[in-house]
Amino acid sequence: MHSIGEMTEDQLAIKDAVEKTCSQFGEDYWAKTDETGDWPEEFCNAMAEGGWLGVAFPEEYGGAGLGLTEAALVMQAVTRSGAGYSGASAIHLNIFGPKPLEKFGNAEQKQENLPKIISGQEKMCFAVTEPNSGLDTSSLETKAERTNSGYTINGRKIWTTGAQRADKILIIARTTPKEECSKPYLGLSLFYTDLDRGKIDAKPIPKMGRKAVECNMLYIDGLEVPKEHLIGEEGAGFKYLLQGLNPERVLFAVESIGLGFAALERATTYAKERVVFGRPIGQNQGIQHPLAQRWAELKAAELLAYKAAGLYDQGVDCGAEANAAKLLGTEAGFKACETAVLSHGGMGYAKEYHVERYMREAMLARIAPVSREMILNFIAERVLGLPKSY
Amino acid sequence: MKVLVPVKRVIDYNVKVRVKSDQSGVDLANVKMSMNPFDEISVEEAVRLKEKGAVEEIVVVSIGPQQAQETLRTALAMGADRGILIKTDDNVEPLAVAKILEKVIGEESPELVILGKQAIDDDSNQTGQMLAALLDWPQGTFASEVILEDGKINVTREIDGGLQTLSLQTPAIVTTDLRLNEPRYASLPNIMKAKKKPIDEKSPGDYGVDTAARLSVVKVTEPPVREAGEKVEDVSELVTKLKAKGAI
Numbered sequence: 001m002h003s004i005g006e007m008t009e010d011q012l013a014i015k016d017a018v019e020k021t022c023s024q025f026g027e028d029y030w031a032k033t034d035e036t037g038d039w040p041e042e043f044c045n046a047m048a049e050g051g052w053l054g055v056a057f058p059e060e061y062g063g064a065g066l067g068l069t070e071a072a073l074v075m076q077a078v079t080r081s082g083a084g085y086s087g088a089s090a091i092h093l094n095i096f097g098p099k100p101l102e103k104f105g106n107a108e109q110k111q112e113n114l115p116k117i118i119s120g121q122e123k124m125c126f127a128v129t130e131p132n133s134g135l136d137t138s139s140l141e142t143k144a145e146r147t148n149s150g151y152t153i154n155g156r157k158i159w160t161t162g163a164q165r166a167d168k169i170l171i172i173a174r175t176t177p178k179e180e181c182s183k184p185y186l187g188l189s190l191f192y193t194d195l196d197r198g199k200i201d202a203k204p205i206p207k208m209g210r211k212a213v214e215c216n217m218l219y220i221d222g223l224e225v226p227k228e229h230l231i232g233e234e235g236a237g238f239k240y241l242l243q244g245l246n247p248e249r250v251l252f253a254v255e256s257i258g259l260g261f262a263a264l265e266r267a268t269t270y271a272k273e274r275v276v277f278g279r280p281i282g283q284n285q286g287i288q289h290p291l292a293q294r295w296a297e298l299k300a301a302e303l304l305a306y307k308a309a310g311l312y313d314q315g316v317d318c319g320a321e322a323n324a325a326k327l328l329g330t331e332a333g334f335k336a337c338e339t340a341v342l343s344h345g346g347m348g349y350a351k352e353y354h355v356e357r358y359m360r361e362a363m364l365a366r367i368a369p370v371s372r373e374m375i376l377n378f379i380a381e382r383v384l385g386l387p388k389s390y
Numbered sequence: 391m392k393v394l395v396p397v398k399r400v401i402d403y404n405v406k407v408r409v410k411s412d413q414s415g416v417d418l419a420n421v422k423m424s425m426n427p428f429d430e431i432s433v434e435e436a437v438r439l440k441e442k443g444a445v446e447e448i449v450v451v452s453i454g455p456q457q458a459q460e461t462l463r464t465a466l467a468m469g470a471d472r473g474i475l476i477k478t479d480d481n482v483e484p485l486a487v488a489k490i491l492e493k494v495i496g497e498e499s500p501e502l503v504i505l506g507k508q509a510i511d512d513d514s515n516q517t518g519q520m521l522a523a524l525l526d527w528p529q530g531t532f533a534s535e536v537i538l539e540d541g542k543i544n545v546t547r548e549i550d551g552g553l554q555t556l557s558l559q560t561p562a563i564v565t566t567d568l569r570l571n572e573p574r575y576a577s578l579p580n581i582m583k584a585k586k587k588p589i590d591e592k593s594p595g596d597y598g599v600d601t602a603a604r605l606s607v608v609k610v611t612e613p614p615v616r617e618a619g620e621k622v623e624d625v626s627e628l629v630t631k632l633k634a635k636g637a638i
């Protein structure tokens with residue numbers, strides 16, 4: 001298996017084919033989407049046509065039936081190609097977003113929705129975070145109230161990625177007030193439903209990087225959801241959400257690691273070519289050592305990320321490894337981008353050399369979908385057995 | 391019609407090759423290997439002929455180490471139907487390759503064999519021609535267009551000074567040039583399908599071919615490092631500089 005042992009023949013073939021597909025979209029393509037904010041339509045189409053969106057879904061829905069390890073290889077190859085998060089985030093939600101639906105949805109919901117997501121015919125967005133509750137998901141304020149035919153949802157969500165183009169929304173909302181639940185995480189329900197633009201106003205949030213893939217503030221006012229769009233049981237939504245967290249952490253880790261390696265490649269190329277004081281700057285240990293250090297950090301985090309993926313694929317708990325990989329991978333990725341900017345000197349600050357774009361994108365993976373602090377909280381409490389701090 | 395496409399596993403064309411310190415060859419340790427790009431073009435052409443309905447079966451053959459199986463799988467993922475791996479860790483020279491292929495062709499009886507015009511590792515550009523001679527089949531080398539018509543194969547060739555079109559009687563040999571087509575990338579569903587396609591494993595001994603080397607490599611040397619160029623402002627400066635260097 002990748003990184004832990006030799007890659008299998010399939011894994012090599014997958015990595016190779018994704019690399020080739022991505023190689024059609026060069027640095028100018030991504031620099032341009034970052035400037036205009038245009039959605040990378042051609043890239044998304046190429047990935048959908050190659051069948052890559054279905055990598056981790058069962059064959060009966062048009063997927064390839066492979067695991068998280070292979071999905072991770074795909075996503076790492078995407079960011080590594082220089083597409084960074086502008087590319088990865090544009091397809092990330094198709095690849096892993098509908099996991100709660102696959103695991104807990106009923107046969108009809110899966111038949112109806114999964115093939116369209118896998119073929120790229122439909123896009124989805126994932127609305128969890130809210131302005132007033134932040135990382136404390138149990139305190140979210142969006143409400144789903146029962147009607148005769150289903151539910152009416154009212155509330156606000158923030159940061160919802162891709163809502164401008166999404167056809168569907170996976171949304172978590174409170175169905176029973178927190179005070180009436182025995183535990184704060186109960187009483188939340190998960191819905192996969194149409195993104196009705198008459199009832200949901202999505203406003204893009206101007207942000208630091210990854211301009212091509214927007215994030216939105218959602219104002220949800222009287223969204224009617226038929227009861228058939230409830231996933232699993234009412235009140236168990238948070239539990240369903242948790243199931244998808246570990247794979248998502250692994251994917252964020254490898255995406256950031258891929259971007260870090262791309263930055264490192266640019267930096268080493270520049271360090272070999274740029275001559276100052278009569279020698280290439282890369283001949284100075286002051287330039288070499290940080291680059292070598294970053295390589296070692298990326299490699300170590302990669303090892304842990306694929307370890308977590310392997311455990312997940314075997315059906316073994318990978319919470320500790322997935323969380324630690326997310327923390328180490330996204331830190332290593334960001335640091336590699338930062339070192340790449342610094343190694344370029346003034347040119348690192350110029351758009352022409354692309355590494356400043358990588359650095360702005362790598363920043364987002366340190367914050368979303370879970371912050372460094374919350375990962376450390378998890379490890380302290382669940383792995384080390386220390387008292388819960390929050 | 392049945393088509394046979396030999397494919398070779400070579401150093402990836404993106405890799406910057408390094409000569410071994412003892413100058414006995416290039417360093418292959420931990421280097422990315424891929425299908426010879428000309429062979430990719432050959433597989434692509436065969437698959438396109440199959441998609442047009444002119445071909446029923448595509449058999450791919452590779453002579454090389456165990457890992458050449460990956461190269462065969464790549465060809466199967468592009469659309470070939472089955473593979474034959476002729477396993478050897480020796481460096482097999484073009485004549486021995488052609489002799490093994492001659493035997494494979496004897497067993498498989500394809501009507502068309504599509505080979506790359508050369509492999510990018512040794513750039514020999516010999517196998518196709520030697521194979522045509524051994525079989526006494528017509529050959530169309532350096533093809534930039536291949537059209538099947540009324541049992542004939544029309545091959546447009548890139549030659550000095552223009553294009554030449556040959557009409558070949560089947561069975562025939564075609565070798566491919568860069569401009570023939572642009573090979574597809576394997577899609578994930580096709581990579582998955584390729585896993586189920588059969589690959590037979592053989593050895594050169596099964597075909598009674600001696601693969602012992604007839605040539606010996608004396609020395610491999612890095613090409614001299616290119617010196618940095620000079621930028622000039624305009625044509626007159628260019629002319630002055632060229633004159634000063636005695637180039638014109």
Ligand SMILES: Cc1cc2nc3c(=O)[nH]c(=O)nc-3n(C[C@H](O)[C@H](O)[C@H](O)COP(=O)(O)OP(=O)(O)OC[C@H]3O[C@@H](n4cnc5c(N)ncnc54)[C@H](O)[C@@H]3O)c2cc1C
Pocket residue numbers: 125126127128129130133134135136158159160161162215364367368369370371372373374377389390
């Ligand atoms: C580019 C981008 C895309 C996103 N896409 C989506 C999306 O598609 N869908 C979605 O639902 N969300 C999305 N998010 C939201 C993201 O998941 C949240 O921003 C993230 O979970 C952090 O939540 P918050 O911003 O509310 O931070 P807060 O909860 O306000 O936290 C702020 C800071 O305080 C720290 N902190 C809070 N509590 C503690 C504690 N107890 N101990 C220690 N430190 C603490 C946090 O670690 C953090 O550093 C996206 C965010 C970004 C930046």
